[in-house]
Amino acid sequence: MPDTPASSSSPRAARPIAEDGPPRGALLVIFLTVFIDLLGFGIVLPVMPRQADPYLTALGLSPLASGAMIGLLFSVFSLMQFLFSPVWGRISDRIGRRPILLLSLLGSVVFYALYGLAVTLPPERAALALGLMLLSRIGAGIAGASVGTAAAVIADCTPPEGRARGMALIGIAFGAGFTLGPLIAYFGLALFARQPWGVGALASLLSLVALLFAIAVFKETRNPDRKAAKEFFSIARTATVLGQPAVGALVLTYFLSIFAFANFEATLARFTKEGFGMTDDDNFLVFASIGAMLMVAGGLYRPLAKRLPETKLLATGLAMLILGMAGIGGLAWLLYRDASTGMAVSGGLRWLFYTACAAAVAGFAFVNPSVSALISMRADPARQGEVLGVNQSFASLGRILGPFAGSMLFSLHPSRVLPYVAAVATLCYVVTLLPRVSRK
Numbered sequence: 001m002p003d004t005p006a007s008s009s010s011p012r013a014a015r016p017i018a019e020d021g022p023p024r025g026a027l028l029v030i031f032l033t034v035f036i037d038l039l040g041f042g043i044v045l046p047v048m049p050r051q052a053d054p055y056l057t058a059l060g061l062s063p064l065a066s067g068a069m070i071g072l073l074f075s076v077f078s079l080m081q082f083l084f085s086p087v088w089g090r091i092s093d094r095i096g097r098r099p100i101l102l103l104s105l106l107g108s109v110v111f112y113a114l115y116g117l118a119v120t121l122p123p124e125r126a127a128l129a130l131g132l133m134l135l136s137r138i139g140a141g142i143a144g145a146s147v148g149t150a151a152a153v154i155a156d157c158t159p160p161e162g163r164a165r166g167m168a169l170i171g172i173a174f175g176a177g178f179t180l181g182p183l184i185a186y187f188g189l190a191l192f193a194r195q196p197w198g199v200g201a202l203a204s205l206l207s208l209v210a211l212l213f214a215i216a217v218f219k220e221t222r223n224p225d226r227k228a229a230k231e232f233f234s235i236a237r238t239a240t241v242l243g244q245p246a247v248g249a250l251v252l253t254y255f256l257s258i259f260a261f262a263n264f265e266a267t268l269a270r271f272t273k274e275g276f277g278m279t280d281d282d283n284f285l286v287f288a289s290i291g292a293m294l295m296v297a298g299g300l301y302r303p304l305a306k307r308l309p310e311t312k313l314l315a316t317g318l319a320m321l322i323l324g325m326a327g328i329g330g331l332a333w334l335l336y337r338d339a340s341t342g343m344a345v346s347g348g349l350r351w352l353f354y355t356a357c358a359a360a361v362a363g364f365a366f367v368n369p370s371v372s373a374l375i376s377m378r379a380d381p382a383r384q385g386e387v388l389g390v391n392q393s394f395a396s397l398g399r400i401l402g403p404f405a406g407s408m409l410f411s412l413h414p415s416r417v418l419p420y421v422a423a424v425a426t427l428c429y430v431v432t433l434l435p436r437v438s439r440k
Helices: 026-043 048-058 063-095 097-118 123-156 160-192 198-217 236-243 245-276 280-307 310-341 347-378 381-412 417-431 436-437
Strands: none
Touching: 026 048, 026 063, 026 097, 026 123, 026 160, 026 198, 048 063, 048 123, 063 123, 063 381, 063 436, 097 123, 097 198, 123 347, 123 381, 160 280, 160 347, 245 280, 245 310, 245 347, 245 381, 245 417, 280 310, 280 347, 310 347, 310 417, 310 436, 347 381, 381 417, 417 436
């Protein structure tokens, strides 16, 4: 969509902010904001079910009810991001990116500290402890719904030809947070003598460091001369964004790609345990390696974005993602066949697993910045926060529905192939959207 300055008489409205170069520290603050969001998620993720278990036992809940409560603690984080990403985006279009990002980091400080407080309560106060854990997850999800605003900052301070490389920073930050979160949780908790509150304290302290850094160096990037939407929460405005042919197909592409990838993420730990007998420590390394691959692939994407259009990089990413998911599905069937005949797992199957995972993760690392860059270039510059917020909102919806569907499908057949079949089928449909996506 063409740039529509609010006033032709305003010199600032007549040229993009990017011509002056990125404001001091802006991209670094964005990297840290997204990194801290995923870092806090990665720190809490490995231990939250275990920390909730004593309280669930104290309440005498059935296994099904306990599982539902743990599922709620996980999914409510993404649900809040689904609801609040467009809200933060619209507000940032009106009042600026800086206050929203600072508020986001402050919220992370408060709500991760609240999580640390919740897990110190004795089992006799199980209902209060679980209530505070749930409140902390809701608050952390609301605070972490600023990824769309972070993408809007990149759109503010990069020219269109550099947009994809800028958006790749968000993918690298995701990978770094996903990789280092579990590692920091594992080694960093030694600082707190393995106390249960150490997880929340560590995430809160890291958020505080990022907040202080942002206060010191981050300058506003939003152009104040551009008119923004007046509504902070509007279903009609969201529908209008989705109704734009150049944007709606991209949002659908992003949602379905994340839905498919989440089928893989949600079932990976169970797959490695059943297929290869991996221990918790083995799984810890597998998840860390996936995050590392996201970082590496994101790093490779940036120089490629200088030479290739985003639509070709998107198509390449989808192809790698399909190959990876198909490989994992095929491997699941081979493991099922071998287990049925009593055959031991061969080293070749392990290498197939690692290769398929690498292809899937690298593919997703290409899809993510390509879609964000294309959306930002086709959106009204005055509504970058709103449009990118809607995109992140549907990304969060994919992270809610994908794990649910993947977990259910994983249990339906002993071969465990169904989640990956569903992922491949979904991605094949996404491929049919590429002609619409390529149309400006």
